[in-house]
Amino acid sequence: MTQELAPTRAGQPAPHPAGWWRDAVIYQVYVRSFADSDGDGIGDLQGARARLPHLAELGVDAVWLTPFYRSPQADGGYDVADYRAVDPLFGDLADADSLVREAHRLGLRVIVDIVPNHTSDQHTWFQAALAGGDERDRYHFRPGRGTNGELPPNDWESVFGGPAWTRTAAGDWYLHLFASQQPDLNWEHPAVHTEFESILRFWLDLGIDGFRIDVAHGMIKAAGMPDIGQREQAKMIGAQVLPFFDQDGVHEIHRSWRRLLDSYDGERIGVAEAWAPSAERLALYVRPDELHQAFNFQFLTCAWDAAAMRRVIDESLAATTSVGATTTWVLSNHDVVRHTTRYGDGERGLRRARAAALLTLALPGSAYVYQGEELGLPEVDVPDSLRQDPAFFRGDGQEGLRDGCRVPLPWSGDSAPYGFGPGGSWLPQPESWKSLSVAAQRGNPDSTLELYRSAIALRRQLPGLGDGALEWLVGPEGVLVFARPGFVCTLNTLERELTLSAPGRPVLSSTALEIHEGVVRLPGESCVWWAA
Structure with missing residues (x-):
């Protein structure tokens, strides 16, 4: 069955200054x-x-x-x-x-x-910190917990696994949210x-x-580097x-x-x-x-x-x-x-x-x-x-x-x-x-x-692409359809082919298309750009 497309709502972005990054x-x-x-x-x-x-x-x-x-x-x-x-x-x-x-x-x-x-543990600051210099305050050194300071200062864990703390030869610990070779800097300094x-x-x-x-x-x-209270990797x-x-x-x-x-x-x-x-x-x-x-x-x-x-x-x-x-x-x-x-x-x-x-x-x-x-x-x-x-x-x-x-x-x-x-x-x-x-x-x-x-x-050539507005259109279930000025995009996330009215002239497709008398057979798992 051929599906017709209809607008549902439009959102207009707030005015903004020009900027190449936009x-x-x-x-x-x-x-x-x-x-x-x-x-x-x-x-x-x-x-x-x-x-x-x-x-x-x-x-x-x-x-x-x-x-x-x-x-x-x-x-x-x-x-x-x-x-x-x-x-x-x-x-x-x-x-x-x-x-x-x-x-x-x-x-x-x-x-x-x-x-x-964080820096490398070979950074001159961290090497000086390990030697007891004032640079210690530029990182997070803390005494350990336990009878002899043998436990990490808190229960934080590294993104890479294991405690987010490593003990130094002097007996205290330093924080590293990533590898032990990546001590975290203290941005309060x-x-x-x-x-x-x-x-x-x-x-x-x-x-x-x-x-x-x-x-x-x-x-x-x-503040205070509180425990998380549960194992939260x-x-x-x-x-x-x-x-x-x-x-x-x-x-x-x-x-x-x-x-x-x-x-x-x-x-x-x-x-x-x-x-x-x-x-x-x-x-x-x-x-x-x-x-x-x-x-x-x-x-x-x-x-x-x-x-x-x-x-x-x-x-x-x-x-x-x-x-x-x-x-x-x-x-x-x-x-x-x-x-x-x-x-x-x-x-x-x-x-x-x-x-x-x-x-x-x-x-x-x-x-x-x-x-x-x-x-x-x-x-x-x-x-x-x-x-x-x-x-x-x-x-x-x-x-x-x-x-x-x-x-x-x-x-x-x-x-x-x-x-x-x-x-x-x-x-x-x-x-x-x-x-x-x-x-x-x-x-x-x-x-x-x-x-x-x-x-x-095409993104450079078509005036409706890049920064700007987007308007959703109604399409079959499993299909995303949206319009931008002079442009329509259809994404079929389903495995099967669907038939619908062509919303314009196809200008680019992620796979081969078949169109006959204004009806398109939209391949499964495909995206098509249309000039409206």
Whole structure:
């Protein structure tokens, strides 16, 4: 039976000033897995610079680089020993400067990670703290509980598993919400504020266009560091209410950083990696005087279900609209199983992933693309003997399986490392990836790469896409239908094909379509863009 579409309601966002980030498509580069220039099997800044034309051809607006700072690499560079130096593994400061200049020449902005919740245990501050210096107050050292101080100061647990405390040789304990090599900073200490303002200026002066703020919700801990009272394992992405996450005090830090960013020309931005219990709490991070974007993890974790997707979309748009911000949509990143696999793996997973990509790029706001999703890469089952995720070795914490989404990209060729670099790759690439490489997909109109390129190009060309309004239309059960000015998007989450009246002229589809006399046979697990 042919289904007719009818409007149900419309929501108009609050007036807002212009800003490039409000509808930007931003590409995440996991540096060690993007491109290798020197043959050591590990991606680096020179390799990333050489591959920037791929991003320009893809049509994205900006690139986000994961940490390349000097680090012992206990957690993939998120354990920083020197925030102003490039780790030799990735190059040197001249390479960073060259990458930024080349990106700008190609019309790409550059966002870098900043890691303010914790340092490496090899940072000069922490080494001095262990030696008994005044720097101890810049971290969280506490006496233990029990008869001889043999028990941790409280019952907090690390995201990576086990107690969030490690005992020192002197007998006291220090806090680390992640690995023991990542001691948490004490943001109640003024020296921490001063140091990070200086670090931000260092990179802004080099030309960086913004910062992705790691654990933006974690810098302030509840007064007195109270026990949780029950075993509550903190998750990498979750909606828990915990005394060490999403405390109100973090917002004053972000306000001070916003003032710093606004003091530079060129619309420099701050992006919060914040895990909040609700869309309303997350929206607090993007109030007009705070950060510019916050990752929408509720959308990332949403099941493949039309009703659930609509609920998350509505809640997200309502929350960000209430503070005059836009929503930032993301499907994958370096910490989660790739959505091609999350949605079902194999052909089903790819079919759904392609449809989800078109849904994401049609929604109001900004979108992030994790490297390799434009190729339809699946998660890789990395052998246990080759895993490097620190959580993998702690057993009872985060699943520790993040290596599978960090396998180096395939660029070209019929055998590993598929053009990743002149040597091997630090994690093994599957043989099946030869058909998923950039070279294998480029120019093939049915490929996932060309689907992404077409979608991003149309997103720029069609005036109704990007930032703006969304209006839900009534469609069959299991189908999401919404309109934007001059545009309609249909997402069929069901396995079966449906027949409905074509809402316009098809301009892009995640799979082949059949239309006859204004009636479309909408394939199962597909998304179609229509010019209304």
